[in-house]
Amino acid sequence: MTVALETVGLGRRYMINWGLRNCTLRVPEGSVAGLVGPNGAGKSTLIRLAAGLSRPSEGTVTVFDHSVDPNSAAFLARVGYLDELRPIYKQLRVEEILKWGEKLNGSWDTASATRWLHDLGIPFDWKIGLLSSGQQAQVALAVCMGKSSDLLLLDEPMANLDPLARQGVTQMLLDSVAERGTTVLLSSHIVSELEPICDYLIILSKSRVQVSATTDYLLTSHHVLVGPHDNRSFDSLNVISSKVAGRQVTMLVEGDPGLLGPDWQVIAPDLEEIVLAYLARPSAGNGAGSETITEARKGEPS
Amino acid sequence: MTWITWRRYRVRMIAMALYVVALVALMILTQHAFQNAAVICARVHVDINQGFRCDAAAGAESKASYVQTAIALLPLFIGLVFGTPMVASELDRKTNRLAWTQGITRTRWLLGTWLTLAVPTVVVMSLFALVVQWWATHVVSSISSGGGLIQPAQMLITGVAPIALTLLLLTFGMFIGIVVRRFFSPYATSVVAFLVVMGIIPTEVLPSLAPKVIVPTSSYGSIEFSNSLRARPWFIRSSYRRIPGFHVGHHALTVNAAVRYCSNVVNWARYSSIGKGLYGCLAAHGLQSIGLYQPANRYWLLQWREAGVYLTLTAVLLGLSIWAIRRWST
Numbered sequence: 001m002t003v004a005l006e007t008v009g010l011g012r013r014y015m016i017n018w019g020l021r022n023c024t025l026r027v028p029e030g031s032v033a034g035l036v037g038p039n040g041a042g043k044s045t046l047i048r049l050a051a052g053l054s055r056p057s058e059g060t061v062t063v064f065d066h067s068v069d070p071n072s073a074a075f076l077a078r079v080g081y082l083d084e085l086r087p088i089y090k091q092l093r094v095e096e097i098l099k100w101g102e103k104l105n106g107s108w109d110t111a112s113a114t115r116w117l118h119d120l121g122i123p124f125d126w127k128i129g130l131l132s133s134g135q136q137a138q139v140a141l142a143v144c145m146g147k148s149s150d151l152l153l154l155d156e157p158m159a160n161l162d163p164l165a166r167q168g169v170t171q172m173l174l175d176s177v178a179e180r181g182t183t184v185l186l187s188s189h190i191v192s193e194l195e196p197i198c199d200y201l202i203i204l205s206k207s208r209v210q211v212s213a214t215t216d217y218l219l220t221s222h223h224v225l226v227g228p229h230d231n232r233s234f235d236s237l238n239v240i241s242s243k244v245a246g247r248q249v250t251m252l253v254e255g256d257p258g259l260l261g262p263d264w265q266v267i268a269p270d271l272e273e274i275v276l277a278y279l280a281r282p283s284a285g286n287g288a289g290s291e292t293i294t295e296a297r298k299g300e301p302s
Numbered sequence: 303m304t305w306i307t308w309r310r311y312r313v314r315m316i317a318m319a320l321y322v323v324a325l326v327a328l329m330i331l332t333q334h335a336f337q338n339a340a341v342i343c344a345r346v347h348v349d350i351n352q353g354f355r356c357d358a359a360a361g362a363e364s365k366a367s368y369v370q371t372a373i374a375l376l377p378l379f380i381g382l383v384f385g386t387p388m389v390a391s392e393l394d395r396k397t398n399r400l401a402w403t404q405g406i407t408r409t410r411w412l413l414g415t416w417l418t419l420a421v422p423t424v425v426v427m428s429l430f431a432l433v434v435q436w437w438a439t440h441v442v443s444s445i446s447s448g449g450g451l452i453q454p455a456q457m458l459i460t461g462v463a464p465i466a467l468t469l470l471l472l473t474f475g476m477f478i479g480i481v482v483r484r485f486f487s488p489y490a491t492s493v494v495a496f497l498v499v500m501g502i503i504p505t506e507v508l509p510s511l512a513p514k515v516i517v518p519t520s521s522y523g524s525i526e527f528s529n530s531l532r533a534r535p536w537f538i539r540s541s542y543r544r545i546p547g548f549h550v551g552h553h554a555l556t557v558n559a560a561v562r563y564c565s566n567v568v569n570w571a572r573y574s575s576i577g578k579g580l581y582g583c584l585a586a587h588g589l590q591s592i593g594l595y596q597p598a599n600r601y602w603l604l605q606w607r608e609a610g611v612y613l614t615l616t617a618v619l620l621g622l623s624i625w626a627i628r629r630w631s632t
Contacts, residue, residue: 048632051403055631071407071628081403087396092309100306105405140400147405 002029002064004151004183005050009059012045018207019045023059025202025212027185029150032177034194034215035187036275037204043187044084046204047153050185051081063151077107080149084156084187086140090129094122094139101143113146116172120165134160145172152176154186158193170197191272201271203278211278215271222274225251227264241277252277307418314383315422321379322430328369329437335362336441366441373434373459377427377468378496384419385475386492389627393483399632408627416476416620423472427465435460450533452598457536458504461605466612470619471496477619480626503611509538511607514594516543533598540593548588560587 003026010023020042027033035043048054049061052070061068069075089097094117102108117124122135131139137160144152152173158166174197176182188194194201201218203211211218222240229249238254252273257266269277308315339362389412392398402408438451438460451460458464475492482488519540542561544550555563563569564583573582584590596604 048399053399053402053632055629070402071409073405073407076403076407077405079403081399083396083399085396085399087398087400089306089310089397089400092306096306096309101404103305104401107405143400 003027003062004029004031005033005061005063005185007046007049007059007061010046010049010056010061011058012042012049012054013057018057020049020204021058021207023204023209025209027183027200027202029064029183030177030181031200032173032184032186032198033200033202034191034198035185035202035204036189036191036194036279037187037210038279040207041204042207043204044155045207047081047155047185047187050151051079051153052076053081077105078150080144080147080152082141082144082152082154082157084159086133086137086160088128088136088140088143090136091127093125093127094131095124097128097139097143098124098146101146105147107148108146109148110146112148112176113142116142116145116168119168134162134165137161138165141169145176148180150180150182152182152184152186154184156187156189158188158190166193173197191275192270195271201275203275205279210281218271218274219268221256222252222254222269223257224267224269224273225249225253225257225260225264226267227260240274240281304414304418307415311384311419318380318383319426322376322426325369325372325376326430326433328372329433332362332366332369333437333440335365338362369437370455370459374500376430377464377471378493378500380423380427380468381471381475381496382489382492384423385472386479386488388415388419388472388476388479389623390479390483390488393479398630402630408630409624412624412627416473416623420469420472423468424465427468431460431462431465434464450598450601452533452536452596452601452604454504454536457508457601457604457608458500461602461609463605463608463612466609466616467500470499470612470616473616473619473623474499477623477626480623480630503608507611508604508608509536509594509596511611512596512600512603514538515597517593517595519591519593535595535597538594538596540591542584542589543592545585545588545590550588555587557589560584560589563587564589 005025005027007023007025011021012019023042023046035046037043045054049056050063050068052068052075063075063079066075089100092100098110098113101113102110114124117138120135120138122131122138128136128139141154141157144154157169157173161169170193173182173184173186177184184197186194186198195215198215201211201213201215202209225234227249229244229247234251234253234257236255237257240252240254242249242251244250252269257264260266336359339359343359389398392401401411404411406414438456442450442453442456451457474495475488478492478495479488482491515535542557544557554560561584564580564587567579570579570583573586581591
């Protein structure tokens with residue numbers, strides 16, 4: 001399978017602090033990869049590195065088997081980027097920013113850009129600065145979608161959007177993947193939004209990759225076990241989280257628990273439960289921090 | 303690029319155009335004031351071309367000097383209003399992240415933006431230079447002490463050099479907007495840098511762009527030299543030199559030591575047989591006082607060479623800006 005985005009030992013240092021470190025992952029072409037993690041985990045840094053806006057302090061980042069080169073028109077043509085701050089020329093009218101996008105991009109798809117804004121009823125003759133922040137975010141997204149890129153790097157595309165618009169964005173991304181085979185890497189704090197569209201999930205924590213796996217793998221290999229708190233050993237399983245309430249213990253484990261007996265319940269977790277369990281683990285574990293985070297890159301394309 | 307840059311700077315361009323129009327209007331008004339002053343002064347039998355003044359001429363001259371300052375500041379304003387924010391405002395508002403992830407390279411983006419502002423700047427400044435040339439020629443010819451276009455105050459605003467200077471400050475502002483980010487304001491830095499450029503090059507570099515004419519002053523040679531020329535030359539500074547052919551012995555004072563020695567009035571009496579006062583003392587030590595000049599007929603030579611210096615610096619700064627933008631990392 002072709003890899004759209006690959007990072008090897010990627011790191012970016014800001015003065016004395018690392019925004020991202022030792023990041024190794026692969027996003028297969030045509031997939032929709034979700035990027036989750038707490039604030040400051042390195043999500044935006046990773047996306048900016050992939051977009052060529054940041055230069056790596058260490059390691060490499062390649063897009064469609066070519067090193068990221070922000071000074072190459074060929075690279076720029078293949079990558080669409082939506083910044084977390086949604087910077088846009090607010091003094092322009094909506095129709096003007098679309099015209100600007102058309103002039104700057106050879107593969108501009110007016111229909112993709114305008115359809116989305118038409119659906120949302122955004123007035124084309126208004127100055128962008130006069131629109132609400134949510135509408136401005138939608139215009140920025142429309143410019144990004146109009147570029148017709150092969151790889152979309154979207155930093156929190158759902159932020160500032162109302163529930164209806166979020167649904168619209170989800171549908172638009174799914175359409176783009178289906179029609180053009182676009183690869184999407186999008187970050188979000190809300191895992192439930194990612195679940196319907198992502199087939200790949202990357203969990204970043206403390207500037208490092210904690211988990212990088214297909215959502216299928218994560219959903220089928222993780223289980224919630226509920227049973228009596230009797231100090232039973234689960235050596236064959238990777239216990240991600242464990243919570244004791246009275247005489248009952250609830251655990252999220254990775255691996256096949258097999259037959260545990262009548263006292264135990266095995267429940268399939270949703271993606272949010274899995275993500276939260278992983279995010280809670282570095283601090284809830286032995287407290288040693290990022291050095292002890294295990295990297296689970298199971299389910300990656302070979 | 304052209305279109306969005308025009309949209310971004312439209313209001314500022316109009317404001318700057320109004321400033322230029324106001325300057326042209328002021329130039330026309332001061333020209334009239336000079337003509338009126340000439341008429342008034344003629345009535346009171348004072349010919350202002352003969353080195354005398356009447357109040358009307360002095361008043362017109364004072365107004366003209368304000369206009370002269372406003373003209374001299376135009377390149378600085380253009381550099382500040384268009385040059386410094388060219389990239390700095392994009393970096394401030396993070397719109398560079400939007401622009402630099404579109405289908406054109408950063409180099410093309412920068413050159414496109416720069417050209418969109420540089421071309422109209424050169425066109426407007428060239429047309430404006432024609433008006434300034436007309437104004438300076440007429441006004442200066444009316445001022446007895448003006449001394450022609452070769453004088454520093456006129457060199458600063460006339461000819462082709464101001465056009466190139468404006469282009470330089472536009473580019474310098476852009477460069478400062480890229481590199482001065484964290485600790486200093488790019489605008490404050492630009493003002494300081496522009497004033498340094500406008501202060502150093504016309505006064506320190508310009509006089510040396512063509513060989514200076516050296517005239518001994520000990521025998522009133524400078525006055526004879528001035529009188530021999532049709533137009534008053536640009537007096538750069540006075541200095542001292544060894545008299546050509548003077549034998550310098552082992553115990554002779556150095557030029558600086560001799561000048562210091564002769565500057566003391568007490569020592570003059572000793573050399574009264576050689577010459578009068580300071581000049582006698584200097585002559586005894588093989589020195590003569592000289593004046594350094596640029597004659598008026600070198601006006602265009604110096605103008606083109608000064609413009610050449612500005613254009614060379616512009617090219618260097620443009621290259622450095624492209625280099626910095628290509629390496630820019632958030």
